[in-house]
Each structure stands twice: as structure tokens, then as C-alpha cells.
Amino acid sequence: MSQITLTAKAVARSVDCRALLPEALQGKTVAEIANIKLAANLSVADVFEVSVDSASEAAVVNFKNTTAAHEYIGFGMTSGQINVAGDAGDFLGAQLQNGVLICTGNAGARAGDRMRRGMLLIEGNAGDYCGSDMMAGTLGVLGTTGAYLGYGMKRGTLLLAHTPAAQATWVDCGFHKLPFLNILYKSFKRLDSRFAQISSQRVQRWMGDMGGLGKAEILVIQS
Amino acid sequence: MVINGVEIDDTFAEAFNMRGTRILITAQNLRWAYNAANAMTGFATSVIGCGVEAGIERELSEEETPDGRPGLSVLMFAMGSKVLMQQLETRMGQCILTCPTAAAFAGIESEDMISLGKHLRFFGDGYQVSKQIPDANGKLKRYWRIPVMDGEFLTEETTGMVRAIGGGNFLVLGASQAQVLTACEAAIDAMRKLPNVIMPFPGGVVRSGSKVGSKYPKMFASTNDAFCPTLKGVVKSELDPRVESVMEIVVNGLTFEDIAVSMKAGIEAACGLGKDNGILRISAGNYGGKLGQHHFKLRPILSGEVSA
Numbered sequence: 065m066s067q068i069t070l071t072a073k074a075v076a077r078s079v080d081c082r083a084l085l086p087e088a089l090q091g092k093t094v095a096e097i098a099n100i101k102l103a104a105n106l107s108v109a110d111v112f113e114v115s116v117d118s119a120s121e122a123a124v125v126n127f128k129n130t131t132a133a134h135e136y137i138g139f140g141m142t143s144g145q146i147n148v149a150g151d152a153g154d155f156l157g158a159q160l161q162n163g164v165l166i167c168t169g170n171a172g173a174r175a176g177d178r179m180r181r182g183m184l185l186i187e188g189n190a191g192d193y194c195g196s197d198m199m200a201g202t203l204g205v206l207g208t209t210g211a212y213l214g215y216g217m218k219r220g221t222l223l224l225a226h227t228p229a230a231q232a233t234w235v236d237c238g239f240h241k242l243p244f245l246n247i248l249y250k251s252f253k254r255l256d257s258r259f260a261q262i263s264s265q266r267v268q269r270w271m272g273d274m275g276g277l278g279k280a281e282i283l284v285i286q287s
Numbered sequence: 288m289v290i291n292g293v294e295i296d297d298t299f300a301e302a303f304n305m306r307g308t309r310i311l312i313t314a315q316n317l318r319w320a321y322n323a324a325n326a327m328t329g330f331a332t333s334v335i336g337c338g339v340e341a342g343i344e345r346e347l348s349e350e351e352t353p354d355g356r357p358g359l360s361v362l363m364f365a366m367g368s369k370v371l372m373q374q375l376e377t378r379m380g381q382c383i384l385t386c387p388t389a390a391a392f393a394g395i396e397s398e399d400m401i402s403l404g405k406h407l408r409f410f411g412d413g414y415q416v417s418k419q420i421p422d423a424n425g426k427l428k429r430y431w432r433i434p435v436m437d438g439e440f441l442t443e444e445t446t447g448m449v450r451a452i453g454g455g456n457f458l459v460l461g462a463s464q465a466q467v468l469t470a471c472e473a474a475i476d477a478m479r480k481l482p483n484v485i486m487p488f489p490g491g492v493v494r495s496g497s498k499v500g501s502k503y504p505k506m507f508a509s510t511n512d513a514f515c516p517t518l519k520g521v522v523k524s525e526l527d528p529r530v531e532s533v534m535e536i537v538v539n540g541l542t543f544e545d546i547a548v549s550m551k552a553g554i555e556a557a558c559g560l561g562k563d564n565g566i567l568r569i570s571a572g573n574y575g576g577k578l579g580q581h582h583f584k585l586r587p588i589l590s591g592e593v594s595a
Contacts, residue, residue, distance in 0.1 A: 122425075162427075181419060202418070221418070243313075243390055243441045244418060244432050246354045251421045281416070 066090060067120035068097065070112040072129040078153060079111050082136040086123040086144025086163065092116075127152075132172055138165040141182070147256075154191070157184035160201060166257045173210070176203040179220065183251075187258045195222050198280065202248065204259055217273045217280035223248075224284045227268070234272035234282060241265045242283070288586050290555070292562025293569060295586055300456045300550070300571035301579035305334075305364045306371045307451030307541055308401065309394030311347060312383060313358035323389035324359040326382035331363070331374075332488045335508065339365045339374040340453060340539055342485030353392045353422075354441065360394050362485045364453045364539045371448060372401045379407055379442070384433070390441040393428075397447030404431045404442030417444075453539040455546035455583050458496070458514065458570040459557050464532040466565030468492070471534050473560060474553035484540040484549040496535045496572055511572070529567055547583055547593035554589060 068089045072079075080102055089097055094116050098109035108114060123144035127137060135153035138146045142161040151169035158177040170188035180199045189207035196215040204223040213228045245265045252259040262285060270282040288295040312327070314320040324343050331341035341363040352358040363378075365371035383391045384407060391403055408415040411433040419427045429444040459474070461467035475491035478484065486492075501509035512522040514533045519526050526533070536553055540546040560566050571585055587593060 164421075200417070202420075219416075221416075240438060242432070242439055243354050243356070244420075244430060244439065246356070247420050247430065247441075248418070250353075250355070250423070254421070254423070254425070279414075279416075 065120050065123045066092075067117040067122070067124040067126065068092075069115045069117075069126040069128065070097075070108070071115075072127065072131070072134060072150070073111050073113065075111050075131075075133050078133050078135050079106070080136050081127070081134050082139035084108070084125060084127075085138065085141045086125045086146060087142055089125060090123050090144075130169075132170070135172065137167075138163075138184070141165065151188070156186070157182075157203075160184055164255065166255060166259075168257075170207065175205075176201070179203065185252075185255070185257055185259050195220070195280075198222075206258060214273055214280060214282060216276050218277040219279045220281075222280070222282045224282060225262075227284050228282065231272070233275040234270045235274060235278075237269040237271055237281075239266065239268050239286065242267060242269075245283075288589065290558040290569075290589070291560075291566075293558040293566050295554070295589060296568060296570040297586055298571050299573055299576070299585065300454070300583040301573035301576060302452050302454035302456075302546065302581040302583060303366070303579045304581075305340075305366060305451045305453040305539065306368045306448055307362060307364045307453075307539070308371060308375060308446055308448050309344070310361045310363065310375075310403065310446055311352060311358055311392040311394040312361060313347075313352045313354050313356040313390045313392070314386070315356065315388040317346065317357045317359075319386065319388050320357055320359045323383050323386035324361050326386060327378045328361055328363075328487075329382075331378075332493070334364075334366050334370075334453070338370050339363050339378075340485070340487035341378075342487050342491075342539075344482065344485055345479070353443070354390055356390070362483075362539070362541075364451055364485075364487075366453075368399070368401070368448060375446075376402055376406060379403060380410070383442070384410065384435070384440055387437050392443045393446035395447040395449060397449050399448040400445035401448045403444060403446045404433070405444045407431070407442060408433055408444075449541060451539065451541050452543060452546055452581055454579060455538040455540065455550055455581075456535055456572050457550055457554055457557075457585065458533055458535050458568075458572060459566065460514075460526065460530045460533050460568040460570060462529055462531055462565035462567060466560070467532040467534050469564070470557040470560045470566045471536060474536055474557040477552040477556035478536070478538065478549045481545070481549045481552060483542065483545040484538050486536055486538050488535075488537055491536060493535045493537055494533075496533070499574060499578075514570075525570070527567075535572060543581060543583075544593060546581075547588050550583060550585075551588050551591070551593075554585070 130150035148167040154172035160179040173191040192210035267283040328341040347358040408431040416432040496511040497508040
């Protein structure tokens, strides 16, 4: 296994990062990763400094110094872990299939869009349409969330630290103490993240999106 | 062989291959974990009439349980995988699902994983929620959250099924019923401190040991007349005139070594009361060695020739 660190250079354009998944970069050298095309006229070397630690026990990709210009980070990831030290652009963790994605900064719109499995943990704020069309998995946000939260969300859990604005297609199910959260929080303890500090099992539960299947939930952590 | 004045028969306990599983039961506190576990392991003394043999293995601290609540570990054994799966599902549904605050988790890993809450989830009538969460080793485990009247019932989807052994045993022969029972209580107290075994009978002790067959054609088993003190002189008795009571401790375990170690601890504890307190002999139940796959020879076990 290898741990790949991609330190972002200053960019004046959006960067599509969907090719930079842990499973895709495993076993590749610095030169091989640097030559990966991110767009027709853009390679990894143009926008990232690359370093590889081949002695890692886990398949990890670390993004550093990223901004809202870095889009589609973790798009379709199936295994491993991505750590984003910085902000992320739109579609962070969209279509996530499995694995863990942690973002220490803010995320753009459509974070976790159509996500099917795994954990997407955003320590900052999330933009509009967070968790849109999500099918399953766990998406946590410690900051604020934008408009149209969980739009079209079918199943899965949005774990929030702040109460979102009321929405017509999400139904308030009241306040509860949920034992499963202890197991979830235990899994957070393994992570180098502010999520590891959460301990309250008491949540306000919302179900939705009632405009569709309506089997997803928003859990707002109560202190 | 004599320990503390107690004769150890040169015989063996005859035991059988079984299938076993372990379930971890947690609840808001130990009182309710015991309520759930006692229900689940109730009416589970012998496969002959109960389908499974089950018991509480030990208490679990909050650090040992998946959800950080106090709990108990339960071992369950059956003669085959099919009946074990059926009994586990039935007992999960009637004893754990129903018990306030109780939750159930896998207690053993195996290549053979059997349903714990996999089918029970349908009780949720469409409102059940699946969560896949990595454990301490990063391995994904699937849990089911089922809405119930006290909140949510939480259960892991599957638990492991392993090859195990049932029917390890020894007999305590003594001068009075009260003295034999006291010796058995001491034995059970010692055996319950050991992992991977349960003693499925009431309080861990059985007073109605059986032999194969009966004078009645429809009966497969009947009272072990050779060890019944009131039949001395009538049948070909195994008991000398001093013996007025015999009780048996049956032990099921995950491995041969687990059972041997627990038998040793139990016999030594029983012998601790000694001849002066009316404990006269230790023997074991077998069927001539032709039915069971495992033979636990008392004297080698007590000599420490089998260790875990």
C-alpha cells in the first residue's frame, strides 16, 4: 500500500480531481502520477506537487492546500481513504462507493451526490444540495449546510452538528438517543479528524426526502 | 488416583461434535442484559428436548462491547448448522428483540456466518435501516436498526458459526444430596471463570443423567439406573453403599482443550471439599466409547496432560 500526498499549486481554473482515487494511484510512482491527465491540456504535475510513501499500511491519498477550485475529489471512490486538508469544490465524494473521505475545510455544492456507501466527513461547511440523491452511507457535516439539503435523498444518514433550515419534504421525527451512534463514533475514533470528538448519542431525527423514497435521515447532534 | 481423599475413576467422558456460536448481548445496564440473556438461554439445557444448549459465558465490560454498554456473552450449541440457525433466529426474535434496550452483536468470527438480525430486520416493516460501519480493524460490519416502541433495536446482521464440542461431563458421588450439591456449586463457580465454555443445565448441574434406551419401546433414553442411589441392590449399580447422591456437570465448549481445562478446574474445586465433607468419588458418563467422537479421560486431564 502507498500513501500519496498531492499538494495543490495555485490555480486560476477549476481542477477535476476524479482520477485521483486511492485505488487508482496504488503502486504508481511519482512520475506516473505526475503524468496523469486531469483534462485535455492539464496533467497532475501542472497543479499538484506529488510525493509517495510506499511503506504505508493503508491506501491513502492526502490533498493539501486545496481550494473550491478542486472539484470531484473522491468521485466514485471504492476503497481506501482520502484526506483533504483544505477546502474542496463541488461534487466532493459524489457517487462514493466505499471508503472514507475527510475534508477539514469547506465543501462546495453537491457533496455526496448519489453516494452509495462509505463515509464522507466534512469538518467545515457544506454547500447547496449536500447529500442530493444520496442512496446510502454516512455524510457528516460539522459546519453549516446550504439550501436543498438532502434533495432527492433516498437512504443514508446525514449527521449534522447544526440544525438545518426546515424543508417541506423532510419530516421531524423528534429527539432520540440512538445506540448505534456509539458504534459509529467508535469508528470515528480511528480517524484523525474532529469527528473523533463527537460523543452525544442524543439527536433530532428527520426523515425524507418525502418527495421521493423518503427513507433517508438527518440526525442533528444535540449537546 | 485420589485427590483430597476423593477417588477419581479410571474412565472418560464421551462428547460429540456440535456447531456453536457466540452472541454478545448489551443493554442499558446489566440487569436488562441479564433479562435478555436469561430469556435467550432459557429452555436450552439439552438438544434432546430444546434443540440447542445455551448458556451465559461471562459478563462484558463497557470497553468490551461494540456499543460501549454493559453486556453478556452467550454461547449456543446444536447438533447441526440448520437447527442452530433456526434456534438462533427464533430466540433473537422472541428474547432479544422483545427485551427493552437490548442489542445483539456477533461474538465470534468464522468463514460460516449465520443470520443474527439478517431476517429479523423485516420486523421493521420497511422502516428498518442498514448501516455499514468499520470495526476497530477497519473491517466493514453491517448493522440493522429496527424501529421498536422503546426506540431502536440494534443488531448486527450475522455472527460466526464454528465447529464445537458438546457433552464433556463428570459425575460427583457423595454421602448426601446436600454435600454433593455444595461440591457441584463449587465446581460451577470455578468453571464459570473460564472462557469458551458453558454448563447448560439449571445452575450448571444435572441430576437426571440418562442411559441410552428404555424398557418402553418409544423412549430413546431413560434414567441412568446404575447411578441412581435408591436402586442400589436392585440393578447392576455403580454405587457402593456409602453413596447416597450423584450429580453431573455437563460442559460444552469451543475446543477440546477448553472443555478439558474447565473439567479439571471443576473436578479440583469439587474435590476441594474432600472426603471429610462427604465427597467420595468422581466419575464420568460415557456410552462405551462408540458414539461420541471425543473422549475426555479423567485421570490424564487431572494430571495436566491436556492444557489450553
